[in-house]
Amino acid sequence: MxxxxxxxxxxxxxxxxxxxxxxxxxxxWLAELRAKNIALFEExxxxxxxxELWKFTNLNPLKKQAFSPPSLEETIxxxxxxxxxxxxxxxxxxxxFIDGHxxxxxxDDKLPSGVSxxxxxxxxxAGAIGLEASIVPRERQEEQxxxxxxTALMSDGYVLNISKDVSVDxxxxxxxxxxxxxxxxxxxxxxxxxxxxxxxTIIENVTDRNDNVYFSNSVTEVSVGENATLHHYRVQxxxxxxxxxxxxxxVVNKGASYDSFLLNTGARLSRTETNVSLIxxxxxxxxxxAYMGTDDQHCDITTxxxxxxxxxxCDEVIKGVLGGKARGVFQGKIxxxxxxxxxxxxxxxxxxxxxxRAEVDVKPELEIFADDVICSHGCTSGQIDKExxxxxxxxxxxxxxxxxxxVNAFLAEAVDAVQNEGLKDLLLVRISDWLEQxxx
Amino acid sequence: MAATQExxxxxxxxxxxxxxxxxxTDIETEKAPKGLSEDTVRFxxxxxxEPEWMLEWRLKAYRLWLTMPEPKWGKLDxxxxxxQDSYYFSSPKSMEDRPQSLDEVDPELLRxxxxxxxxxxxxxxxxxxxxxxxxxxxxxxxxxRKQLLDVGVIFCPISEAIQDYPELVKKYMxxxxxxxxxxxxxxxxxxxxxxxxxxxPKGVRCPMELSTYFRIxxxxxxxxxxxxIVADESSYVSYLEGCTAPQRDENQLHAAxxxxxxxxxxxxxxxxxxxxxxxxEDGKGGIFNFVTKRGIxxxxxxxxxxxxxETGSAITWKYPSCILQGDNSVGEFYSVAITNGRxxxxxxxxxxxLGKNTTSRIISKGISAGKSxxxxxxxxxxxxxxDGARNFTQxxxxxxxxxxxxxxxxxxxxxxxxxxxxxxxxTSKISDDQLFYCRQRGISEEDxxxxxxxxxxxxxxxxLPMEFAVxxxxxxxxxxxxxxx
Numbered sequence: 001m002x003x004x005x006x007x008x009x010x011x012x013x014x015x016x017x018x019x020x021x022x023x024x025x026x027x028x029w030l031a032e033l034r035a036k037n038i039a040l041f042e043e044x045x046x047x048x049x050x051x052e053l054w055k056f057t058n059l060n061p062l063k064k065q066a067f068s069p070p071s072l073e074e075t076i077x078x079x080x081x082x083x084x085x086x087x088x089x090x091x092x093x094x095x096x097f098i099d100g101h102x103x104x105x106x107x108d109d110k111l112p113s114g115v116s117x118x119x120x121x122x123x124x125x126a127g128a129i130g131l132e133a134s135i136v137p138r139e140r141q142e143e144q145x146x147x148x149x150x151t152a153l154m155s156d157g158y159v160l161n162i163s164k165d166v167s168v169d170x171x172x173x174x175x176x177x178x179x180x181x182x183x184x185x186x187x188x189x190x191x192x193x194x195x196x197x198x199x200x201t202i203i204e205n206v207t208d209r210n211d212n213v214y215f216s217n218s219v220t221e222v223s224v225g226e227n228a229t230l231h232h233y234r235v236q237x238x239x240x241x242x243x244x245x246x247x248x249x250x251v252v253n254k255g256a257s258y259d260s261f262l263l264n265t266g267a268r269l270s271r272t273e274t275n276v277s278l279i280x281x282x283x284x285x286x287x288x289x290a291y292m293g294t295d296d297q298h299c300d301i302t303t304x305x306x307x308x309x310x311x312x313x314c315d316e317v318i319k320g321v322l323g324g325k326a327r328g329v330f331q332g333k334i335x336x337x338x339x340x341x342x343x344x345x346x347x348x349x350x351x352x353x354x355x356x357r358a359e360v361d362v363k364p365e366l367e368i369f370a371d372d373v374i375c376s377h378g379c380t381s382g383q384i385d386k387e388x389x390x391x392x393x394x395x396x397x398x399x400x401x402x403x404x405x406x407v408n409a410f411l412a413e414a415v416d417a418v419q420n421e422g423l424k425d426l427l428l429v430r431i432s433d434w435l436e437q438x439x440x
Numbered sequence: 441m442a443a444t445q446e447x448x449x450x451x452x453x454x455x456x457x458x459x460x461x462x463x464x465t466d467i468e469t470e471k472a473p474k475g476l477s478e479d480t481v482r483f484x485x486x487x488x489x490e491p492e493w494m495l496e497w498r499l500k501a502y503r504l505w506l507t508m509p510e511p512k513w514g515k516l517d518x519x520x521x522x523x524q525d526s527y528y529f530s531s532p533k534s535m536e537d538r539p540q541s542l543d544e545v546d547p548e549l550l551r552x553x554x555x556x557x558x559x560x561x562x563x564x565x566x567x568x569x570x571x572x573x574x575x576x577x578x579x580x581x582x583x584x585r586k587q588l589l590d591v592g593v594i595f596c597p598i599s600e601a602i603q604d605y606p607e608l609v610k611k612y613m614x615x616x617x618x619x620x621x622x623x624x625x626x627x628x629x630x631x632x633x634x635x636x637x638x639x640x641p642k643g644v645r646c647p648m649e650l651s652t653y654f655r656i657x658x659x660x661x662x663x664x665x666x667x668x669i670v671a672d673e674s675s676y677v678s679y680l681e682g683c684t685a686p687q688r689d690e691n692q693l694h695a696a697x698x699x700x701x702x703x704x705x706x707x708x709x710x711x712x713x714x715x716x717x718x719x720x721e722d723g724k725g726g727i728f729n730f731v732t733k734r735g736i737x738x739x740x741x742x743x744x745x746x747x748x749x750e751t752g753s754a755i756t757w758k759y760p761s762c763i764l765q766g767d768n769s770v771g772e773f774y775s776v777a778i779t780n781g782r783x784x785x786x787x788x789x790x791x792x793x794l795g796k797n798t799t800s801r802i803i804s805k806g807i808s809a810g811k812s813x814x815x816x817x818x819x820x821x822x823x824x825x826x827d828g829a830r831n832f833t834q835x836x837x838x839x840x841x842x843x844x845x846x847x848x849x850x851x852x853x854x855x856x857x858x859x860x861x862x863x864x865x866x867t868s869k870i871s872d873d874q875l876f877y878c879r880q881r882g883i884s885e886e887d888x889x890x891x892x893x894x895x896x897x898x899x900x901x902x903x904l905p906m907e908f909a910v911x912x913x914x915x916x917x918x919x920x921x922x923x924x925x
Contacts, residue, residue: 052513056853338842353857357824366848368867371839375867379852382860 007063008045012038015152018069023155024124029132038152044145053143056329056361057271057300062243067185067215070100070155083175086205086235087422092173099178100186100216101156114166114198120157120189131159134191134221138249147247150219154189157218160202164195164225171201171231171420178216179208179239185215192232196225196253201420206236206244206266213268215243222250222258226280229257231419237430238266240297247273254280261418262289263427264299265434271300278305278312278340287316288417292431293326293358294438300329307340316347319414321407322358323438333365334375341370347377352384352410354403404435475524478502481630484529488599488633491606501619501629508623514757514786515815515847521728526693528631528664593646593677594639598666601637608639612670616699616734616763624695624730624757632666632697640675640706649905651680665696671706673739678709678905692717692727694753700735702742704766708735709745711904713912715919716752723782723811726754733760737769737795745772746789747903749912751919754783759817761790764798764826771800774900776912778893778919779812779844788818788850793829793859802833805897809840809920815847822859829859837867838896840889840920890917 015038024030046063047054081089083096083106095117096106102119111117123131135151138144162168178186194200206216216238224230236244244267252258262272276285291299305314320328334345351360364377384406392402411431418424473480481502485495510521588595594605601609619629640646671677694716700708710733719726729752735744746760762771773789791800800820808814816835837846848865870892878888894901894916901912 341842351854353854353859356857357855358857359853359855361854362850362852362863364848364850364863364865366837366865366867367845368837368839368847369845371842371844371869373839373867373869377848377863377865379850379863380861381852381854383857 008042010066011149011153012042014069018153022153023121024128027124027128030124030128033135034152037148040141041145041148041152044142044148047145051143053302053331055363056327056331057269057298059269061269062215065183065213065215065243067183069153070181070184070186083177084205084207085175086173086203086426087171091422092171092203094173094175095158096175097156097158097177097188099180099184100176100188102158112166112168112170114163115168115172115200116161116163118159120159120191121155123159131191134159134193135189144247146217146245147219150187150189150217150247153187154219155187157189157191159191160193162194162198162200162228165197166195166200167198168200171203171423173203173205176204176206176216176218177208178206178214178242179210179212182212183214185217188216188218190218190220192220192222192230194224194228194230197227198225199229201231202233203420203423204232204234206234206238208238208242211239211241213241213243216245218246220246220248222248224250224252224256224258226253227255228253230259232258232260233418233420233423234260234262234272235427235430236262236264236266236270236272240266240268240295242267244270244272246271248275250274250276250285252276252278252280252283252285255282257283258285259419260285260287261415262291262301263415263430264289264291264301265430267297267299269298269300271302273302275304276306276314278307278309278314280309281311283309284313285315286417287314287318288414289318290411290414290427290431291318291320291328292411292434292438293320293322293328294324295326296324297326298329299326300331302329302331304333305335305345307334307336307343307345310339310341310343312340313344314346316349317414317417318349319411320349320351320360321354321411322351322360323354325355325357327358328360329362330360330379331363331365332377333367334377335367336370336373336375338369341372343370343373343375345373345375349377349379350410351381352407353381354383354407404432407435408432474527476526476528476631480528484631484633487529488602490599490602493606493610494602497614498630501626502631504620505623505626505630508620508626511622511624511757514817515813515849516755516757516784516786517813518755521693523627523693529633588647591644591647592641593644594637595650596637598632598635598637598668601668605637605639608670609637609668612699612701613666613668614699616701616736617697617732621732625697625732628664628666628695628697628732632664635665635667635696636669637667638669638677638679640671640677642672643674645675646677649678649680651682663692663694663696667696667698669699669708669710670701671703671708671742673703674705675703676707678711680711680905680908682713682715682908682911693730694727695730696732698731698733698760700744702735702737702739702744702769704739705741706739707743707745709905710735710747710760711908712746712748712750713904713908713915714748714750714752714756715915717754718752718781718783719754721781723754726783727752729753729756729758731758733758734763735761735771736763737766737771737798739766739769740795741768742766743770743772745774745903747774747900748776748787749901749904749908749915750775750777750785750787751915753785756783756785756787758787759789761792762800763792763794764800765794766798767795768797769795770798773800773802773804774903775804776807776897776900776916777805777814777816778807778809778916779814780808780810780919781812782810783812785813786815786817788816790819791821791831793820793822793826793831795826797828797830798826799830800832802831802835803899804833804835805900806835806837806846807840807893807896807920808837808844808846811843813845813847815849816865817849819851820853820861820863821851822854822856822861824855826856827858829856829861831859831861831863833863835865836896837865838893839867839869887917889920893917893920
């Protein structure tokens with residue numbers, strides 16, 4: 001196994017070495033797509049502080065690490081019960097990815113009718129039928145070199161199709177279990193396609209089994225059909241050495257809704273990017289989230305919503321709590337295109353700094369080209385209210401208890417947006433646990 | 441026939457009204473050769489009879505300028521600027537020997553001011569405003585200077601300050617906006633021709649509002665003003681700056697620099713009304729307004745307040761900023777930016793909190809109409825040591841018509857947990873209810889829009905000194921003419 005330091009050249013070398021073994025190397029269009037994307041990545045390079053979209057997130061700690069491609073040898077788990085799960089057994093359909101590879105043995109084999117799930121590698125080895133349309137180059141691809149890198153190196157992921165008018169009874173839980181070997185990088189590519197009139201909840205759980213450093217660079221393409229609803233929740237609770245970069249691009253059709261929530265507590269450096277295009281009337285999206293950071297963690301949440309059609313709505317509520325030397329970043333862009341009259345777009349980001357050395361950087365952006373719109377954004381940053389703290393202290397709570405209570409209440413408001421009750425409770429527990437472990 | 445004739449006259453009148461201040465006064469001027477080179481810089485310096493150190497400073501800036509890139513981050517559709525196609529110095533010829541009183545001033549000049557609606561003699565009497573007129577590049581007359589000197593206030597053209605107060609100029613010029621800050625400020629450092637210098641000594645409250653009227657007159661002359669205001673301990677000054685420019689076809693470059701320095705317990709209030717030629721309906725002509733304005737609150741309890749009403753220019757690129765270095769210092773930014781036709785504005789502020797318990801307040805109102813683009817771009821940065829820093833930001837945008845754009849790009853960076861930062865922004869259009877209410881009461885649609893927009897801007901307009909407030913309200917209304925119906 002060749003180990004490489006992960007500056008731009010290293011990734012390119014990794015591509016050169018593995019291009020003949022990557023899935024689909026015999027499929028002409030795919031090989032060509034990979035070649036095109038590595039060329040684009042070579043041209044643009046890894047984002048630096050000079051890249052406007054990466055102004056606040058510096059990838060230098062990533063560059064200091066050396067990463068190798070994921071090994072193909074499978075880690076053996078006796079049974080799926082050894083693996084963490086978010087929802088109780090029986091209340092979700094679970095799929096399992098170990099170190100970036102789909103594990104059929106550990107995943108639930110029975111999926112409800114109307115749900116089709118395949119791993120990316122199996123789709124590709126079956127001829128990659130229908131895949132070409134799902135991984136079309138994005139608009140502004142030159143701004144997303146890590147998506148290009150993913151396209152060049154993608155080896156696995158999931159392709160999920162929900163048929164027309166299907167209401168999936170239980171949430172689909174997807175476990176991304178990493179850290180099997182130190183210093184590996186995974187480039188997963190996922191495709192979620194919800195046909196018109198359907199309803200589904202997907203919960204992604206990003207975690208690992210030890211403190212190994214790894215780099216996960218995942219890309220997800222989402223399409224939500226007419227009048228369909230997708231709840232897309234993501235819990236990132238990896239170890240504090242991991243690098244998690246993900247980019248989700250969602251296209252929302254007429255009357256459809258894309259509802260997402262992110263809870264981030266993990267990673268040395270995380271960057272969660274969500275781009276949503278509201279392309280037809282009455283489409284809507286919710287991009288909510290909560291993040292907690294401590295030590296030298298860096299958490300970046302970047303969103304972009306394109307209102308391309310009249311009568312579209314977006315709502316964003318994101319809250320963050322930072323202790324230690326942690327740094328939080330929120331960049332949210334709302335673009336109302338010329339035709340998108342009667343748009344409603346609201347966004348709010350609130351951060352609480354618990355320690356002296358924590359830092360938060362925020363860039364909410366409105367770009368508006370239509371006149372009949374109501375758009376707003378609000379941002380606040382501050383510390384715990386001394387009055388509130390005093391009130392609780394005067395009633396006999398210790399400072400730590402009082403602080404935990406207040407932070408809990410602060411974050412709970414954001415979690416309220418989660419529709420799944422089971423998950424909501426779990427997230428609240430996660431928040432309490434985090435506060436217990438990190439008395440700042 | 442008579443009726444037709446009347447109509448023609450009316451239409452002509454309307455055309456004139458659109459840009460009331462668009463005319464060119466015919467005065468012989470003395471120009472530097474077209475284009476920019478070391479020789480141009482030397483020419484300007486020689487013309488101004490400048491000491492050696494000033495020339496050196498200019499040349500240093502010029503050499504730096506050659507190496508600097510054009511700032512591209514604004515949301516502006518900016519044509520390539522041909523720096524060689526512009527004149528960098530011109531002064532009315534009859535000014536070689538400075539007149540000692542108004543009687544000696546070229547009567548043509550005086551008439552120009554009259555057309556602008558500011559009869560100089562009346563102003564002398566009125567409200568005690570001392571006006572430092574800048575006609576193209578040389579200050580024509582400075583009034584009330586003697587009265588100001590009696591209380592120790594220095595208010596003079598910067599070219600005179602270089603001769604008379606070299607120590608002060610040496611100490612402060614470039615200390616807030618360094619030569620290499622950005623390409624436009626650097627160009628100004630090399631070729632600035634005139635501007636104002638103000639020094640308020642310790643404990644003095646400036647007895648009157650200080651004011652400069654800038655005016656671009658000569659075709660193809662870039663304006664490179666440089667203003668430096670120093671407020672020493674416990675002093676106060678209110679400074680007014682207003683601009684109008686004649687109508688013309690070629691784009692004109694304007695790169696001004698304003699530096700404010702405020703010591704302990706002192707305060708500077710800086711107000712601007714900018715109404716330069718915005719170009720015609722197709723976006724032809726108009727001023728390029730690239731301004732670097734920055735103030736530093738050096739001392740404890742010091743305060744800087746920027747107020748601006750921006751209605752003119754084809755392109756506005758302007759970010760009046762405050763560096764809040766002294767503990768308990770205060771920075772304020774009140775702005776109204778109106779764009780119509782094909783105007784583009786990218787304006788906002790920076791509040792850099794360095795000292796403890798520093799507070800800042802940003803109120804920005806952007807109004808876009810026609811085919812214009814209006815961007816608020818701001819930064820609030822709290823350094824790690826700025827305990828108890830406080831910022832409140834509100835930026836509201838109003839859209840009039842379907843073909844304009846309003847954008848908000850705030851950056852908020854906090855490195856201190858005790859800092860309390862709030863930012864809110866909204867975008868909306870004039871509601872039909874509001875218009876209906878006014879129309880119902882017999883107010884014409886155009887007047888109704890003017891009324892609503894004036895209400896929208898009220899928070900900012902009321903910050904302006906009396907002299908400006910009335911003019912600004914008129915300006916807000918005039919700027920939106922032709923944007924409805």
